[in-house]
Amino acid sequence: MRQRVDNLVGFGSESIWVSTFHSMCVRILRRYIDRMGYDHRFTIYDTDDQKTLMKEVCRKTDVDTKRFKERMLLSVISSAKNEMVMPDEFELNAGGDFAQQQIAKVYREYEAQLKSNNALDFDDLLVRTVQLLDTQPDVLENYQERFRYIMVDEYQDTNTVQFKLVSLLAGKYRNLCVVGDDDQSIYKFRGANIRNILDFEKEFPDARVIKLEQNYRSTENILNAANGVISNNKGRKEKTLWTDNGEGEKITLRQFDTGYDEAEFIAEDIKESVQEGASYNDSAILYRTNAQSRLFEEKFIAMNIPYKIVGGINFYARREIKDILAYLKTIDNGQDDLAVRRIINVPKRGIGLTTINRIQESAAARGISFYEAVLAPKLIAGVGRSVSKLDSFAALIEYFKGQTKLESLTDLLNEIIEKTGYIESLDADDPEDAETRIQNIEELVSKAAAYEEDCADRDETATLSGFLEEVALVADIDSLDEDQDYVVLMTLHSAKGLEFPRVYLAGMEDGLFPSYMTVTGDDPEELEEERRLCYVGITRAEQKLTLTCARRRMIRGETQYNKLSRFVREIPAEVLKTGSEKNKGWFGGREDSLAWDPAEDNTPESIENSVPFGRNTYSNAKKALRAQAYGGKAGTSVLQKGSQLTAGKGGKLSYAVGDRVCHVKFGEGTVLDIKEGGREYEVTVEFDKAGVRKMFAMFAKLVKVE
């Protein structure tokens, strides 16, 4: 979007804000949130943090987490926030209902804790901004003038707060343009309010509606498939897409015995297409659940196909990453008790649970933050033994705080890793696991370096809070690089707004897509949302669409037998290619598969034969690939030409004392010394421009120059 705007507008386009709702709100809040009693260095809580906080809240309010699951509480609170229902009103609405009253109590405490941690959750970013604009006329005026023209894309996915926000901002000049497609509304589960788009004409009676029914992306066959599916939905604005792109290829449909076969076919099909002249980045594999990505990853590694998985188990949700980030948060905003508590004993410092709880109680009683209490441990009753340990922890953090002013973010990160002995502790914990985790930390360091580079490019100063923000808000999808040649794998949700010449929709099975939840539940609305998701998936394809499914599939360690997805049946038969062929994956006609009975064949004994290789083979292959691929800008699982393995545990360094080497940031220099400490090499280099520096070989990524 940014690129398109820049290209269209040209000179001056940099002053146009192009961002998600959430990051726009952060930008506004960073400037004005002090008016609402927060510190401008607030931290942003992700889903994980929310859950940790919620546990704490439930303990404090004596709410039984067996009866009220944290997840459920958070989702109720989130919906309330999205409708701008604050705790007072929520309590009022609860009336005499005991459960609702309990939730109201939790909601109130949750908000209080967020506030005292100087933290905002994702919903708060929107809600607080609306409150800010609602209560501060001068701020509102400022932004109304700043944004005299507003355009909202994917409007069908906005929720009530976002609607309010847009209404406020556009309230003065009323230059508002929204673009959306009710058939692509797929975020009801996170509060998207479809009424926003369906009732737009009522809210803005003077609005002009322009229907965009011509599609410039896909072939006729693909559009006919999409139309066929979506026409089964009831509550929608009737429309039929058309194109003059020509009929195009028919849609391929294939059913396989197992998910392994499915992955193998797709991998081979992609390889074939590349041999015929296509690029890897012409192809995308879309699936319903993140878990499906693993099989493809296995196959791609085995077949040496470059790929990138978007989303999935969030990188920033990994333990080691959260630990390091918690250090950064503690350094940046000592008020975030969650972060401080997370790291006070990581790596182990002999500060136990009893001590932590005593600190917590003492801090709460005195109305100060956890970290403030740690700064003066002698004032806390009953921690006598740990005083010296707490002192040295506080000294460490204070030291880092001082360093933020003196050194770059990457240097700070490296110093944290070094001074805390984090790597060593990982190794001591679980040497098997440590390898991957260390690589993740490396990746974090390079992300920080990339962030600093970006800031330099834009003439902005790289700040710790800036980086933490990026970490919390920037979607993984933004790291897609069109210039790199890799197959993209992602969920259907992530794929919205993107397009690819060749698209594979994998796992077209009832119980997977539509999901088990919607098939067993009896909410027709949810099924309609899944159908819209299918519509989104089909319309990502420009030229070639391939649908695949498996008869049986391992899910959570159990084999599931699935029928062909009901959505496939909704595709007009004439656009499908279902004829038989020599390849094993074809099936003749759809009937046999619809009526297919798991009891007929596929006894459990036959399953193991289809497993291509064992877990260890897989994890080894993956490690090898990662090591090989490492060196990329964002450090993803992408094979890159010319990348080289620099150093790691057990690996030999490609340079020695006296050699000339090159560093990404410091330029060329001479190696003065190499020390082998534990699992790492500490290299001392005299750089021509940057002077003498010590660094871990693993992070420094030094390259020998001749």
Next chain:
DNA sequence: CGGTCACCAGTTTTT
């Protein structure tokens, strides 16, 4: 305080 073991629950999609 820290480590180990056994048990249990959970599992769609994301900013």
Next chain:
DNA sequence: CTGGTGACCG
């Protein structure tokens, strides 16, 4: 299959 939690012991 995974991750988290609680009980127990050194």
